[in-house]
Amino acid sequence: MNEISNKYKPRLRDGVDIYLESENDVTFVYLASRKRIKFRCHPLLIKSLSWLTGEFSIEELNCRLINLSCEDFLVNNGFSEFIKNLYKKGILISEHWIEEISLPCFYKKRLERQLNFLLDITDSSNEVARIQSKIYQAKIAIFGVGSVGSWLCRELVMMGFHNFLLVDYGIVSEFDISRHGFFEQKAIGFQKTEVAKQMILDIDQEACVQVLDHALTIDSDLETLLLGIDFIIDTADEPYIGYTGLKLSRYCVKHKKPLMIAGGFDAHLGSLGELIIPGDTPCADCYNTFFKESLKDWKPISHPVKDRRSSFGGLVSLSVLAASTSAMTILRYFINPTATFEGERGELLFDDYDLSVFPVPKNPTCSVCSNLDNER
Structure with missing residues (x-):
């Protein structure tokens, strides 16, 4: 002005x-x-x-x-x-500034508090309009809609994300009552993707939600599956989030798309995952190399129980924490994609609420992402 x-x-x-x-x-x-x-x-x-x-x-x-x-x-x-x-500074504002944003009226009304929060952060009604419009138009793929992914779905649609692809092959069971964000007794026996889709539509009836009852494997064709997707989220812990994260990260590095790996690290439900921005942050291969080296002296004894997945403990608040921190990181990215995001992985420890964070550097010899610096 x-x-x-x-x-x-x-x-x-x-x-x-x-x-x-x-x-x-x-x-x-x-x-x-x-x-x-x-x-x-x-x-x-x-x-x-x-x-x-x-x-x-x-x-x-x-x-x-x-x-x-x-x-x-x-x-x-x-x-x-x-x-x-x-x-x-955004202290003075047009009385009708929200009405002037070119987005559907019902959508703006639902998000009025968030729009005011974004005004606090940006000091500019034009910036708020730019950010929320970008959120509204973005196409988000979420792999895994379980204990972390379901809450993340809920939070993202509440933040105004409008276009989703949900990928999961699981079926709602009675045990999901303890942690899943969409759980209802009547949902038992239905595909998780369909139940998560209905949860999204209950919040935003105009949302565009595609579902795929599919297990992410080494043979999955991501080139076709993720065509047109702008932002990718991985909370799929089966077969193991380390494997799903590597596959998705390699795709994202190749196509220069952001990837949020959120929670699902074995039983560590208070985990704070990493945002991977190709060329700026470590990729999943960098993380894998870092933790292999950091934990090389840890030699666990083989456990007599082979399939231990059903024995892991869990607390819904830790799942929600993992989802919420990821949702806020995603929002920060949409506010400013050029901001500096550090390579790190964190975990909230329940006993004393201590937040344990591991800084993770980029691997200069990484065969997946090291050449991106020269392309920028």
Whole structure:
């Protein structure tokens, strides 16, 4: 906003509190994000904040200042600059800014709180419109809609993601009551993908949801399956997320598509997975090499029980944690795809809520992703 029309009617947005620290210092606190911005300015400018209701134009507000002050600079320049700075920070906003976003009305109404949160983060209604439109248009593939994947489905559709491909071959069982985000007694015996699809449609009846009852294997044709997909998520822990992650990562590196590997690391349901951005972060092969080297001195004794999958413990809150941290990471990516994302894997330890995080560097000799740096 380089120039401000005298007819512009500035309005303070609802989601910001104002605190007076001295006659010249005022702090704005964004309620959703807790971000703080401090201004040092003339006391009359601070007084003028109570006038910014959207009812009065710049011209009318200037007249008020003229009646209160004979300082020409304050009236002729200071107030306009003050208004311009408040607008740049998202403290002033058009009363109808959400209505002006070119997205369906029912969709914007459902996401009004998120849109206000994004305004806190970006300071720009234009940026909010860009981000949410990108989310609305993105095509998301989710492999695995079990204890982590089902909650991630729920959170992503609540955040406004609208186009899904769900891939899973599992069937809802009575044991899924303890962790799955879509569980209902009437769902027992149905395909997980179909139940997850209905959960998404219950939240967004206009969502586009494709399902594939398919087990991801070494022979799966990802070239056909993922055609047109923008963002890929792996929570498939069968046969093992290490294998599914490698296959999907190699595809994503080749096609330069982002991949979120979320939870499902054996029984570690408090795991915080990794976002793989080809060329920027380590790929799954880098992670595999790193942990093979880091754990080379760990030599577990062969366990007498061969198939131990049904004996792993689980807690729904840890599954939701894994899904929620992944959902927030995905949102951060859509806010700014060029932001720096570190290679790391984390785990919340239940006993003391300690967050154990392992930094993972890119492997400079990785046969899968090391050549991407030279292509950029």
